[in-house]
Structure formats: C-alpha cells, structure tokens
Amino acid sequence: MLSDKILDEVLPSIPKDITTEIIKLLVQCPGQLPKRSNIVDFLNENPPVKIPFASIHFFQLKTGGQLIYPPSYGKNEDSYHGLWDSIIKNTIEVFGKHNASLPLLEFDRNTSKKTTTGCNHPDMVVKVRNICLFRGEEKCPEGVGDPSKELTEKIKGWKYGDAPYIFGYYAIETFITFVTMHKPITKSNNKRKQSVYSKRIAKFDLGRLSDRIRIINFLRNVCRILPIIANLCLQRD
Template sequence: MDDNTPIANFLNSFVDEGKTRQDQATAVTKIFIDQWITTLGDCKKFTVEDLKEWKVPAMVVKGLDEQGFLKPSTEKAINDISAEIVKKLVQTPNRLPNKSDLPNFLNENPPIRIPLAPVHFSQFNTSLGGITEEERDTYFILSMEAECTSLYSRLLGQLIYPPSYGNTEDSYHCLWDSIIKNTIETFGMHSFSMSVLEFDCNTSKRTSTGSNCPDMVVLVRNVCPLRGEEKSQEDAGDPSRELVDKFKDWTYGDTPYIFAYYAIGVLVTFVTLHKAENMLNKKRKSSVYSERIAEFNLSHLSDRIRIMNFLRNICRILPIIVNLCPPRDLPEFQTITRSNGTVIELGYAVKKRFADEKR
C-alpha cells in the first residue's frame, strides 16, 4: 500500500496514537460502510444478496446488515414488466413524419427508460469505453422493484454480447439477425397494428440466375415497408444501387416513403425509398429514389444501442405506412419450397430454382 494514500495515513495515525490493530480495522470498516451508505442512498432498497452480486466487500455487507440498513431478503422477486414497457415504447404517433423531419424523429430518445435489475444494468459497463454513462442512462434505469427480464433475455443481452463473425457473408448472418431482425421482431410484435409480422429472405443469392427479391424483407399485412441488402466486405458490390434496381414500379400508393437498409459487414446504412417526384429527367429509367438517413457500426456497443432505438422508432410508424398502401391479397415477396426441393420465389417476377441447381 502506498504510504501516501488516505487509508495509509489514517492507519499511521492510529499507530501513532497507540491504537490496536482491531481498532484500526473497525475504524476503516466504518469508513467503508459510510462511503457505501452515501453511494447507495437509501440502503433499505437493497438486500444482502444484491450487494454480494455487486461484489461489495464482505465486511461492508456484514456491517450494513448488522446495523439494519438493508431490506429483508425474503421480499418477493422482481416483477417482469417487459410487455408493459415495450407497448409504451412503440406507441404510434398521430401522423407520419415528412421526409425532412424523419431523421430527427427516428433518433428521438425513448419516452421512458427501460428498468433493469442490478445484475442486468451492470452489464452495460461504462468503464471499458463501449458506452458512456450518459448513453446508458438515456435508455436504461436501475430498478429494484420491477424490471424487463424477458426483454433483456430476448434482445438487450444480444446487443451487449453479439454473435462473433468472420469475413464471409454467411458469418455475418447471425450478427445481422440478432440485432436488426430481432429488434424489429421484438418491438413489432407488441404493436397492435403489426400483430402479424413476417420475415422472408432471398434464397437464391448464390445462383447465376440472381433474384429480384431483396436479401431480407419485412412483411406487414402482405406489404413490404422495410427491406434490406446484406453483403460481406469481400463481396459488397453496390447494395445501395441494388435496392433501387430491384424495383419494377412504385406500388405503395400514397405513402411518401418506405424504409430499406444495406449492410456491408458491420456497417449498416438506412435509407428511405420513395417515388420520383417528377419524371422530367427522361434519362433516368428508375421510378424510385433512395435517400440516406443514418449509418451504424455494429462492432460498437453504443451503435448497437442506437440502432435498437432507431428501429424502435421505425416500428412506431410502419403501421401508418402500411395503411397508406393499397391492400394486398398475396405477399409482396414470398419464397415457397416444394417437397422435391424446388424453390419458387414470388415478387416482381416468378423465379424457379430446381433442387439440383448449384447453390
């Protein structure tokens, strides 16, 4: 121990005064206890088990317990209020934001913070540089009474500890799905207007015939208001252009835009796709334009939390977008696999891929 530390100086003062070692230990313990009382505030909110879980020194736990600062350990378990909290987080606004207001809307902070028990709240470690205290406290709050246990298990835990990945496109699929698809599914299933939320993916990405279907599609009442192109860094191509090129016509009625993203490894860029406002430029054949609205790096915890919030806000307005679209009797995109292995893709064109075609 450094002789210049406050504790060392404190102990030396006892030696000078002829204090016994027991007196020294008792006094130092009291200092620690007083410091923890100051840090924890009303200690009666916590149990012995809580403090042990946080690695509070045993002598401090014992002292707090003996002096009656802690609440009994026999109280009921923390309630899981995940469904209640998520419903509040995905409330649909009164109107669809216009394109100029959209970036601000999609980055809006949540109206309430997600309550988490100490064991889960502490996983957002602010000392390792992954996320700042300000970022953590924008989205989450420490709670001893009720917490979002199932939301942590289903989504938040995967954001903190994402799947590993390599260099190939296949190696990224678990990462993309655990963060992008999982977030949309988690928030979407709690929206009354999106009680039926479906996903589909392009099954012929490696074939020479190609596909008119995006790599990932989200279907709400057979309409696709959100789609994505997913590539590895080694075979990226131009996924932004690919999103537009796969459009045949604008079939989304009066909705001013739909959403799309393209992922190149850990980098994910979100865009809006919208109908051309005029066709004065005859050289441009496409009737659909894209406009970039956000970019995230999935290798950073802070960006994984931000993309969760971004997708949460997208889920809030997907029902409005779908309501502005003409109704569909059949899914906009659909993949059917026959018993003999033949795959039929339904989208802007019908494409068959037989079982013996090389993948």
C-alpha cells in the same frame, strides 16, 4: 401446501413483471407520419420511459444479451447473418410483436414474394400485412456488387400507394446504412421511366457498443410508424 399467511408474506416480495407494459409505451404510434424533412429527428427520438431491467433478466433477452455480446462472424456473407439478424431482425421482432397495430409482421430472406422486385430477391425483408415496407441488402467485405444500388434497382415500380416512403438498409460487414426509398419523381419533359430513389438517413457500426444501442432505439422508432405507412399502401393479398 403453503398457508394463506405464508403466501401473503411471499407474494408481495415477488416483483411484478412490467416488461410488456414498458414495451407497449415504447412502440406507441405518433399521431401522424413524420414528413420527409423530419424523419431523421423522429427516428432518433429518445425513449419516453426508462427500461427497468434487472441485469439477470437483461442478459436473458434475445436482443439484450446479444447487444452486449454480439455473435461472432467470419469472412463470407453467410457468417454475418447472425450479427445482422441479432440486432436488426430481432429488434424489429421484439418491438413489432408488442405493437397492436402490427399483427401480421413477417420476416424472410432471399425471396421475391410480395416485395415488388420481380424475379430479384432482396437479402432480408420485413412485411406488414403482406406489404414489404422494410428490406435490406447485405454484403461481406469482399462481396460483389453495390448493395446501396441494389436496394432501389430491384424495386420494379412504386406499388405503395400514397406512402411517401418505405425503409431499407444496406450492410457491408459491420457497417449498416439506413435509407428511405421514395416514389419516382415524374417530370413532364422527361419521357424516360424514372426509378425509385433513396435518401440516406443514418449509419451505424455494429462493431461499436454505442452504435448497437443507438440502432435499437432507431429501429424502435421505425416500428412505431410502420402501421401508418401500411395504411397508406395498396393492400395486397
């Protein structure tokens, strides 16, 4: 066994792992939910602290390594799942699990359960406390249909209480467009049933390293306000 003297000499040289502390700082919730007019600025806010990763540890991270060397892809939609998930799903998962206000963060694909879409299946969903606050529609370059329209057309009525918006994205090849989705506007002189509508808030190209870095920061900020949105929604078992 090592003597106490040797241990005292060795242990101080072992750097303390502060990854968890740093990530907790990165996902702190703001005091209130950003207004629609300010949401773009909020989602592009820079991190409050630098991330002091040694290169050897950075490339061991599920998100970090694939940030530099993303998965390859082919021509059909299934071949893009690795790319989309490595940046979008994995980022939300990493930041989400360190946000104490997101204890029940769930991911799924091609499901209508708890998504308010009837029999329609969003391609990717993220649920917070059984509420689908983030969803995606994805297509390969030769895919059929318009994913931007599918995002809103699949939602059967607004069942998100007083939440002013929820998040979505549509992916076509390496291009990712993020939107906020909003409660239908009811007009007294219009008896037609209004649909959920969306507003584009950002677009990224996963083929570019600079955009992959930007999208991770963007999603970090999304994770910061998901708990606030969930609190404004009607709870579902």
